[in-house]
Each structure stands twice: as C-alpha cells, then as structure tokens.
Amino acid sequence: MWSKTNHEVPKLEFENRIERVRSFAIKHDLSGVVVYSAPKIHQWNQTGHVGYLTNWSNLDRIVDAMVVVPVKGKASLLVAGVEYMLDQIEEVSWIGEVRLVSSPDPRSISSSFDASIVGEDTNQGVHSFGAQIREILDATGSGGRPIGISGLEALPVNIYHDLKVNLKDQIAQVPDIVAELRQYKTVQELVLMKRVAAISDSSYQRMLEVLSEGIWGYELTAEMDCVAKRQGADFVYHCMHSAPGNNLKAGKLSVKSHDCQLKRGDYINVNAYVVYKGYWIQSDRAGTIGSSLDRATLKMVEPNLQVQNEVLKAIRPGLSINELINVGNKAAARFGFEIQGGRIGHGQGLDYSERPFLLAGSQEILQPGHVFVLHVCLGEPGGTLLINPIADLCHVTADGVEVLNRFPRELFHVE
Numbered sequence: 001m002w003s004k005t006n007h008e009v010p011k012l013e014f015e016n017r018i019e020r021v022r023s024f025a026i027k028h029d030l031s032g033v034v035v036y037s038a039p040k041i042h043q044w045n046q047t048g049h050v051g052y053l054t055n056w057s058n059l060d061r062i063v064d065a066m067v068v069v070p071v072k073g074k075a076s077l078l079v080a081g082v083e084y085m086l087d088q089i090e091e092v093s094w095i096g097e098v099r100l101v102s103s104p105d106p107r108s109i110s111s112s113f114d115a116s117i118v119g120e121d122t123n124q125g126v127h128s129f130g131a132q133i134r135e136i137l138d139a140t141g142s143g144g145r146p147i148g149i150s151g152l153e154a155l156p157v158n159i160y161h162d163l164k165v166n167l168k169d170q171i172a173q174v175p176d177i178v179a180e181l182r183q184y185k186t187v188q189e190l191v192l193m194k195r196v197a198a199i200s201d202s203s204y205q206r207m208l209e210v211l212s213e214g215i216w217g218y219e220l221t222a223e224m225d226c227v228a229k230r231q232g233a234d235f236v237y238h239c240m241h242s243a244p245g246n247n248l249k250a251g252k253l254s255v256k257s258h259d260c261q262l263k264r265g266d267y268i269n270v271n272a273y274v275v276y277k278g279y280w281i282q283s284d285r286a287g288t289i290g291s292s293l294d295r296a297t298l299k300m301v302e303p304n305l306q307v308q309n310e311v312l313k314a315i316r317p318g319l320s321i322n323e324l325i326n327v328g329n330k331a332a333a334r335f336g337f338e339i340q341g342g343r344i345g346h347g348q349g350l351d352y353s354e355r356p357f358l359l360a361g362s363q364e365i366l367q368p369g370h371v372f373v374l375h376v377c378l379g380e381p382g383g384t385l386l387i388n389p390i391a392d393l394c395h396v397t398a399d400g401v402e403v404l405n406r407f408p409r410e411l412f413h414v415e
Contacts, residue, residue, distance in 0.1 A: 008188055008191060008192055008277065009055065009186075009188045009189070009192075010188070011094040013186065013188060014053060014054065014055060014094050014095075015094070017052065017053055017181060018053060018069055018075050020177070020181060021033050021035070021053070021069045021150070021177055021178065021181075022069055022070075022071060024148075024174075024177040025069065025070075025071050025148060026071055028148065028172070028174055029145060029146075030071065030145055030146055030147055030148050030172055030174070031070065031071060031137050031142045031143055031144065031145040031146065031147050031170075032068060032069050032070035032071055032137060032142050032147055032148075033068075033069045033147065033148045033149070033150055033177060033178075034066055034067075034068055034069075034133060034147060034148070034149050034150070034163070035049050035050060035053060035066060035067040035068075035069065035149075035150040035151055035178050036049065036050070036064070036065075036066050036149065036150070036151035036152070036154060036155050036159075037049045037050035037051065037057075037064075037065055037066075037151055037154070038064065038154045039063050039064060039065075040057055043235060043275075043352065044352050044353070045154050045351075046151055046153065046154040046351055046354070047154075047350070047351055048182065048278065048349065048350025048351040048354070049067075049150060049151045049178045049179075049182075049350075050065045050066065050067055050077070051278050051350055052178060052181070052182055052350055053067045053069075053075070053095075053178070054067060054077055054089075054093045054094070054095045055092050055093045055094060056077070056088075056089050056092055056093040056095075057278050057350075063079065063080055063081045063085075063103070064079075064080045064103065064104075064105075064129075064156070064159060065077065065078065065079050065080070066078040066129060066133075067095075068132075068133050068136050068137075070136060070137055070140045070142035071140075071142045072140045072141050072142045073136075073139070073140030073141075073142065074096065074097050075095060075097065076095075076097040076098070076099060076136055077089065077093070077095050077097065077098045077099070078098075078099050078101050078129055078132055078133070079098065079099070079100055079101065080100075080101050080102065080103035080104075080105075080129070081100060081103075082100070083100070085100075086098060086100070099132055100127075101127055101128060101129050101132050102127040102128055104128075104129075104156065104158040104159050104162065105156075105158075128162050128166065129159055129162055129163065130159075130162040130163045130164075130165060130166025130167060131162075131166050133147070133163070133166065133167065134166045134167060145170070146170045146171065146172035147167060147170055147171060147172060148171075148172050148174040148177070149163070149171060150176045150177055150178040150179065151176065151178065151179075152176070153176075179354065179355055180355070182349055182350065182354060182355070183347055183349075183354065183355035183356055183369075183370060184367065184368075184369035184370065185349060185369050185370075185371045185395070186369075189279070189349065190371075190395065192276065192277055192278075192279045193279050193281070193348075193349070193371060193393070193395075193404055194404050195276055195277075195279075196233075196274055196275065196276035196277075196279050196280065196281045197281050197283075197393055197404040197405040197406070198406070199227075199228050199231045199232075199233055199274055199276055199281075200228070200272050200274045200281050200283050200405055200407075201405055201406050201407040202227050202228070202231065203224040203225070203227045203228045203236075203238070203272060203274070204224070204270070204272070204283075204285055204407040205227075205407065206223050206224055206226075206227040207220060207223070207224055207270060207285075208412060208414060210223045211262070211268070211289060211414045212289065212414070213262065213263055213264050213289050214261055214262070214263075215261070215262055216258070216259065216260070216261055216262075217240045217242060217254065217257070217258025217259065217260050217261075217262060218257035218258050218259060220240070220258075220262070220270070221238035221239070221240060221257075221258060221270070224236075224238045224270070224272070225237075225238060228274050231276075232276060232277075233274050233275060233276050234275040234276060234277065234278065235273070235274070235275040236272075236273070236274050236275075237272075237273040237274075238270055238271065238272050238273070239253075239254055239255050239258070239270075239271050240253075240254055240258040240268070240269065240270050240271070241253040241254070241267075241268075241269040241271075241388075242258065242260050242262055242266050242267060242268050242269070243266065243267045243297075244263075244265070244266060244267075245265035245266055245267055245288060245290075245293050245294040245297050246265075246294040246296060246297065248267060248297055248300060248385060248387070249385055251267065262289060263289065264288075264289045264290040265288060265289070265290050265293070265294065266288060266289060267286065267288060267293055267297055267301070268286065268287055268288055268289070269284065269285075269286040269388070269389055270284070270285060270286075271283075271284050271388075271391070272284070273352070278350050279348075279349060279350060280348045280349065280350070280351065280352050281348065281373070281393050281404070281405060282348065282352065282373045282375070282391055282393070283373070283391050283392070283393065283405050283407070284375060284388055284389060284390050284391035285389070285390065285407060285408075285409075285412060286301065286389030286390065286411055286412070287411045287412030287413055287414070288411070288412075288413060288414075289413075289414050289415075290413065290414075290415070291413060291415070292413065293411065300337075300378075300385075300387050301387060301389050301411065302411075303332070303335035303337060303378065304337075304376065304377075304378045304387050304388070304389055304390065305389060305390055305409070305410070305411070306331070306335075307328055307331040307332050307335070307337075307376050307378060308374065308375075308376045308390050308392070310327060310328070310331040311324060311327050311328045311331070311344060311374065311376055312374060312392065312394070312401065312403070314327040315366065315374075315394060315396060315400065315401040316366065316396075316399070316400055316401070317365075317366055317367055317368050317396055317397075317398065317399075318365060318366065319365070319366050320362070320363050320364065320365055320366070321356060321357075321358055321359065321362040321363070321364050321365075321366065322360065322361055322362050322363055324344070324358070324366070325339070325343075325344055325358065325359075325360050325362075328344055328376050332376075332378055335378075336380070336381075337378040337379060337380060337381075338378070338379060338380075338381050339360075339376060339377065339378060340377045340378065340379045340386050341377055341386075342359060342360045343357065343358050343359045343360065344358045344374060344375065344376045344377075345358040345372050345373045345374040345375050345376075345391075345394075346358060346372060346373060347370065347371065347372045347373075348371055348372060348373050348393065349371060356370050356372055358372060358374070366396050367396060368396055368397055368398050369395075369396065370395070370396040371393065371394065371395050371396075371404075372393075372394055373391050373392070373393050373394070374391065374392045374393075374394050375388055375390065375391035375392075376388075389411070390409060392405060392409070393405050
C-alpha cells in the first residue's frame with residue numbers, strides 16, 4: 001500500500017496535482033482532461049505526464065497509458081497492459097482506480113487485445129481507451145462537454161482516431177496543463193534531481209580514475225555506466241566525441257559504442273544522460289589525456305566555456321529566454337563564433353526535454369522552479385563543426401541560479 005515513508009513525493013502532492021488539472025477543466029468548461037504518456041521505451045519522447053500524476057511510469061515494451069481526470073469523481077489510470085502490471089502499479093502508485101484496456105498495437109501485450117481490429121479499423125470496442133473514457137465520464141456525470149487532451153503531441157494516430165470515434169469529435173483544443181505544471185519543480189522533485197546530478201557526477205569521477213592512453217572509448221563509457229547503475233539509475237547512456245588534439249574536424253562523435261582508442265593529446269568530450277526514479281540529467285564535460293590541448297583546439301573550446309559562463313551568470317527570474325539567448329549570441333560573436341541550432345538548452349525533469357525550451361525568439365519568462373540543461377553549442381559561421389564541451393543542469397532560484405551537477409566545469413587533464 002502507498003506510504004509517505006516509502007516515496008520521495010508524498011501522496012498529498014499527487015492529489016494536489018490532480019486537483020489543479022481538475023480546476024483547469026472546470027475553468028475551460030470541459031468534461032475533464034485526458035493525460036497521455038508514451039511508453040518509457042521511447043526515452044526521448046514525452047513519457048512523463050502519467051508518472052507526474054500517478055508515480056507510475058511503465059518500463060514495459062510498448063505499453064500506452066492515460067490518466068482520466070473528470071470534473072466530477074475520482075481520477076482513473078488506463079493501461080494497455082496485462083494483469084501482472086496491476087501489482088506493479090499498486091506498489092508505487094497512490095491511485096485507486098486502474099483499468100486495463102486494449103492496445104491498438106498488435107506488437108504489444110494486452111489482456112483485452114482483439115486481433116480482429118488489426119488494420120484500418122482502430123475502434124476497439126468496449127475495451128478501447130476511447131470507450132473506457134466515455135464510460136468514466138458518463139458514470140461520473142461529467143459527459144456532454146468537450147474534453148481536453150494533455151500530451152496530444154505524443155499521442156499515436158490510431159489512439160487519437162479511437163478517441164475521436166468514441167468522444168464524438170468533442171476533443172477541445174486547449175493548452176497542455178500538465179506540461180505547464182511540470183515545468184515548476186517542487187522541493188521534493190529538486191531532491192530527486194540533485195540525487196541524479198550526484199550520480200552523474202560520480203560517473204565522471206570514475207572517468208578520471210580509469211581514463212588512460214590506449215583505453216577504448218566504449219571501455220571508458222562502460223565504466224561510467226556501471227557506476228551510475230550501481231547507484232540505482234533507471235537509465236544510463238554515455239556517448240563520446242574524441243579527436244586528435246590538433247584537428248577537431250577529424251574527430252568522431254559516436255552515439256553508438258565509441259570504437260576509438262584514446263591517445264595523449266586527444267580532445268575528449270563525454271556526454272552523460274542519467275535517469276534516477278524518473279528524473280533526468282544531461283551533462284557534458286571535456287578535456288584530454290596529457291597536460292594540455294593543442295593551442296588551435298583551445299581557441300575553439302575555451303570560448304565555448306566562456307560563453308557558457310556568461311550565459312550562466314545572466315540567469316535570473318524575470319529574464320525572457322530570448323534575452324538570455326541574446327547574451328549568448330553577443331558573447332559568441334566576440335570570439336567569431338555563432339550559436340548552432342537556435343537553442344541553448346531545454347527543460348529537464350521527468351523527460352529528457354520539457355518546458356522551458358530555450359529557443360531563440362521565445363518570450364517565455366524564467367521563473368523560480370524552472371530546471372533546465374544549459375548547453376551552448378558554438379560553431380564557426382557557415383561551418384559544420386559543433387563544439388559542446390559543457391552542459392550544466394540549472395535550477396532558477398528566487399535570486400539567481402543553482403547548478404545542480406557539481407563535477408568541475410573546467411577542462412579536465414589526466415596524465
């Protein structure tokens with residue numbers, strides 16, 4: 001059974017989140033809000049909405065999930081899964097009403113799957129997401145008005161079609177209330193994010209311990225992965241960029257196993273993605289084996305660190321994201337570089353990328369409770385080489401910014 005002592009985020013916090021979603025529905029004259037999350041197997045997608053409301057984030061293969069928050073009555077969790085998952089949900093989630101529904105995906109497991117629906121017809125009868133939502137709304141007396149969808153951008157087409165069929169085209173175009181709530185981290189969430197930052201820091205510490213001339217890149221990242229996994233990380237992924245110290249353009253950025261032997265003087269950049277109890281951190285650190293990088297390489301790498309520092313110092317509540325990016329643009333221009341990709345980072349929490357998005361032109365205002373990864377990627381105007389030696393997980397406070405990952409930010413040197 002759910003117990004406050006067994007969970008970092010108390011039951012009352014989840015109940016408050018549900019009530020804020022319900023208040024949004026009442027304000028917009030909706031029958032309720034349907035909250036969707038893609039399966040956690042789609043790590044880079046929006047996977048955190050359901051977990052934010054229920055504390056359950058499924059780690060199964062291809063299992064879709066929704067929370068239905070009607071304006072009247074209790075919230076319900078709908079899971080396209082099988083019976084054994086009910087015990088898993090009960091172990092971690094406070095929510096009392098759980099329904100197993102049929103999956104629209106023939107590759108998935110589902111207690112209610114009907115092979116006859118495979119094909120163009122995605123209306124799955126009484127056990128589909130749409131039919132169950134309709135039943136919940138009718139039973140609570142909440143039906144008859146439009147319904148909002150939170151997480152619409154991640155919703156598969158066949159599930160969306162099923163909702164439209166069963167909800168009679170009453171889907172309202174409303175803002176994503178759960179995305180809005182999630183961008184402001186609570187005290188309990190910050191505890192978890194500081195923990196994942198500490199785990200990431202320890203993996204970089206292991207990097208310093210094992211990094212030596214002749215080690216293969218995949219050996220190095222395997223050591224880093226192991227440290228994080230031993231501390232309870234849900235998901236760990238380290239990727240690397242290495243290059244001869246006098247020729248960054250001859251380097252290799254690997255999103256797969258890095259099959260290069262590292263040598264003295266090489267430029268080494270390790271990008272870490274770590275998840276702990278659902279909460280993400282992305283961090284980057286760079287350096288070399290030997291006393292120093294080649295001077296030509298330093299002329300590209302050190303400006304990136306300086307621009308990152310200037311942007312970091314400018315962070316404060318009340319500043320617009322576009323103003324913050326302009327700080328980076330002006331700093332980069334002094335060194336003859338430009339920011340690549342039109343962004344300098346993105347929010348992090350229960351997903352790899354969530355609000356606030358640090359995009360050029362955004363007038364969104366930084367507020368206390370915002371948490372985002374700051375990574376200013378520089379390149380020469382018109383060039384193809386991207387330099388990204390540092391990424392910091394930043395928490396906007398009432399009077400500035402707190403960097404949650406603590407591993408040294410300067411270039412590392414291992415003899």
